[in-house]
Amino acid sequence: MILFQQVEKHYGDFHVLKAINLQVEQGEVVVVVGPSGSGKSTLLRCINRLETISSGDLTVNSQKVNDKKTNINKLRRDIGMVFQHFNLYPHKKVIDNITLAPMKVLGQTKQEAEKTAMYYLDKVGIADKAGQYPSQLSGGQQQRVAIARGLAMKPQVMLFDEPTSALDPEMVGEVLDVMKALANEGMTMVVVTHEMGFAREVADRVVFMDKGQIIEEAAPVEFFSNPREERARLFLNRVLNH
Amino acid sequence: MPDFSILIEYFDFYIEGFVNTIYASILALLGSFLLGTVIAVFRITTVKPLRWLGTVYVEFIRNIPLLLIVYLFYLVLPMLGITLNGFISGTIGLTVYTAAFIAETIRAGIMSVPKGQSEAALSSGLTYVQTMRYVILPQAIKIVIPPLSNQFINLVKNSSVLSVIAGLDLMYFGDRVAGKTYATFDTYIFVAVFYLVLTLPLSYAALILERRLAKHS
Numbered sequence: 001m002i003l004f005q006q007v008e009k010h011y012g013d014f015h016v017l018k019a020i021n022l023q024v025e026q027g028e029v030v031v032v033v034g035p036s037g038s039g040k041s042t043l044l045r046c047i048n049r050l051e052t053i054s055s056g057d058l059t060v061n062s063q064k065v066n067d068k069k070t071n072i073n074k075l076r077r078d079i080g081m082v083f084q085h086f087n088l089y090p091h092k093k094v095i096d097n098i099t100l101a102p103m104k105v106l107g108q109t110k111q112e113a114e115k116t117a118m119y120y121l122d123k124v125g126i127a128d129k130a131g132q133y134p135s136q137l138s139g140g141q142q143q144r145v146a147i148a149r150g151l152a153m154k155p156q157v158m159l160f161d162e163p164t165s166a167l168d169p170e171m172v173g174e175v176l177d178v179m180k181a182l183a184n185e186g187m188t189m190v191v192v193t194h195e196m197g198f199a200r201e202v203a204d205r206v207v208f209m210d211k212g213q214i215i216e217e218a219a220p221v222e223f224f225s226n227p228r229e230e231r232a233r234l235f236l237n238r239v240l241n242h
Numbered sequence: 243m244p245d246f247s248i249l250i251e252y253f254d255f256y257i258e259g260f261v262n263t264i265y266a267s268i269l270a271l272l273g274s275f276l277l278g279t280v281i282a283v284f285r286i287t288t289v290k291p292l293r294w295l296g297t298v299y300v301e302f303i304r305n306i307p308l309l310l311i312v313y314l315f316y317l318v319l320p321m322l323g324i325t326l327n328g329f330i331s332g333t334i335g336l337t338v339y340t341a342a343f344i345a346e347t348i349r350a351g352i353m354s355v356p357k358g359q360s361e362a363a364l365s366s367g368l369t370y371v372q373t374m375r376y377v378i379l380p381q382a383i384k385i386v387i388p389p390l391s392n393q394f395i396n397l398v399k400n401s402s403v404l405s406v407i408a409g410l411d412l413m414y415f416g417d418r419v420a421g422k423t424y425a426t427f428d429t430y431i432f433v434a435v436f437y438l439v440l441t442l443p444l445s446y447a448a449l450i451l452e453r454r455l456a457k458h459s
Contacts, residue, residue, distance in 0.1 A: 073369050076364065085358055091384070
């Protein structure tokens with residue numbers, strides 16, 4: 001469903017992504033890990049063209065993401081995204097944050113959109129916050145709203161860009177629980193995270209990146225117990241033994 | 243003490259000018275706000291020709307005296323067969339001029355909305371225009387209300403330029419009253435008072451708005 005073939009990206013002189021080959025199948029949960037600055041987030045942001053690639057091929061549902069003929073707005077409907085800093089719209093109530101895109105992009109009526117919004121708010125456990133503004137919610141609650149906002153578009157894949165990195169430690173769990181439930185329901189997910197526990201428990205596949213390259217790709221059991229690459233071993237030593 | 247008999251005797255003149263100044267200000271305010279918003283969006287879009295157009299507009303218009311722009315509409319357009327009266331050409335000139343400053347103010351407001359906001363909107367499938375309309379501009383407007391109210395106060399004062407091209411505004415009638423009475427000081431004192439009647443409430447409203455917005459953020 002998502003296919004990177006020899007994808008390269010440069011920011012000026014900086015070579016951010018090097019010869020990326022990666023495939024994500026429908027229903028798969030792929031977790032991308034690696035040190036800061038390794039290109040994980042950039043890789044993720046290329047999938048819905050928040051970043052453009054310099055060369056190579058990147059397709060989502062067999063459509064070329066960077067082709068001029070591709071209607072990117074249409075493609076983005078099917079790709080939900082959750083950000084590190086939630087990026088909720090502060091001037092809109094929780095419910096209006098969720099209904100905006102379904103109404104304006106999918107042409108749903110207000111009633112339809114609100115019904116869907118309440119369904120997903122209930123699902124992430126904060127239906128009672130529908131009438132509040134994002135600033136009245138805790139970080140964990142805001143991130144759950146952001147997940148509900150993504151789901152309301154009924155996307156085929158959800159992208160998570162370090163969804164728990166900006167949260168206080170006691171709120172990480174509630175967001176991860178929502179993500180786990182989502183994975184168990186068969187949602188296709190690509191997750192950039194530093195939560196190794198989540199990767200181990202939920203991922204179908206772990207992708208380890210360093211300095212713009214994919215160094216290792218393996219099932220979580222394999223990756224965590226017996227990493228093939230030296231750099232992956234060093235990384236795991238640093239993040240797991242402290 | 244200024245001579246109040248002037249005010250009483252020429253009250254109709256003052257009021258007609260005052261009302262026309264209000265009309266010109268409101269029209270130019272609405273016009274320059276709309277035009278300025280469009281130009282601000284042009285200046286930040288990725289579409290190069292629009293960007294270029296927006297930049298040329300702002301750089302040319304704000305670096306030319308207002309009076310020259312008003313002359314352009316009053317004196318140059320008739321040569322091309324389009325004749326406008328002083329009030330209309332003055333109001334258009336004022337609109338065009340103020341729009342350049344408003345565009346810069348709004349652009350600054352748009353730039354101060356965090357990038358994550360447009361990323362979230364775009365990634366949900368909203369178009370660029372929808373993203374601007376529903377997500378970015380409502381937030382930018384809040385930020386720019388204080389500097390924007392300054393521009394509007396300037397606009398009211400700048401409307402006095404209409405007097406030069408027989409725009410029938412407050413300053414124009416002030417000049418006429420001064421011409422009749424020769425009491426320039428007294429005449430213009432009352433003109434100033436009429437301007438203050440317009441601008442002081444604007445200043446005060448801006449202050450209240452600013453305080454209210456500060457409370458919410």
